[in-house]
Amino acid sequence: MTKAEIITEIASKTGIEKVDVQETVEAFFKVIKNSMVGGENVYVRGFGSFVVKKRAKKTARNISKNTAIIIPEHFVPSFKPAKTFVEKVKTGNKAAKVK
Known part of the structure; x- marks a missing residue:
C-alpha cells in the first residue's frame, strides 16, 4: 500500500x-x-517504536581489492513493532488481501 x-x-x-x-x-x-x-526514540502505544540504534565501529573487507575498510560508529533508524501489532499480523487473513 x-x-x-x-x-x-x-x-x-x-x-x-x-x-x-x-x-x-x-x-x-x-x-x-x-x-x-x-537522537530521540518515538513510541506509539499498540503500534510500535521508532528507535535510533547505534552501530559500533568495525573493520570490513573490500574483497575485490583485498583491503581493510574502517566503518566508523554510526546511527541507523529502526522500527520495533508492538506485541499486539505482531499478534494481529500473525492471526490476520493475508490470503484475502494479497492482490
Missing part, C-alpha cells in the same frame, strides 16, 4: 478532506524524522 492509498483510505473512512489527511500524515512523518535525527 502506498502513501497515496493510505491517505485515500483514511479520507474515505473518516470523511476528512484528502488535503487535510495528507498534511496530517506528512506532519506525523516529519515529527518522527526530526525526533530521530535529534
Whole structure:
C-alpha cells in the first residue's frame, strides 16, 4: 500500500478532506524524522517504536581489492513493532488481501 492509498483510505473512512489527511500524515512523518535525527526514540502505544540504534565501529573487507575498510560508529533508524501489532499480523487473513 502506498502513501497515496493510505491517505485515500483514511479520507474515505473518516470523511476528512484528502488535503487535510495528507498534511496530517506528512506532519506525523516529519515529527518522527526530526525526533530521530535529534537522537530521540518515538513510541506509539499498540503500534510500535521508532528507535535510533547505534552501530559500533568495525573493520570490513573490500574483497575485490583485498583491503581493510574502517566503518566508523554510526546511527541507523529502526522500527520495533508492538506485541499486539505482531499478534494481529500473525492471526490476520493475508490470503484475502494479497492482490
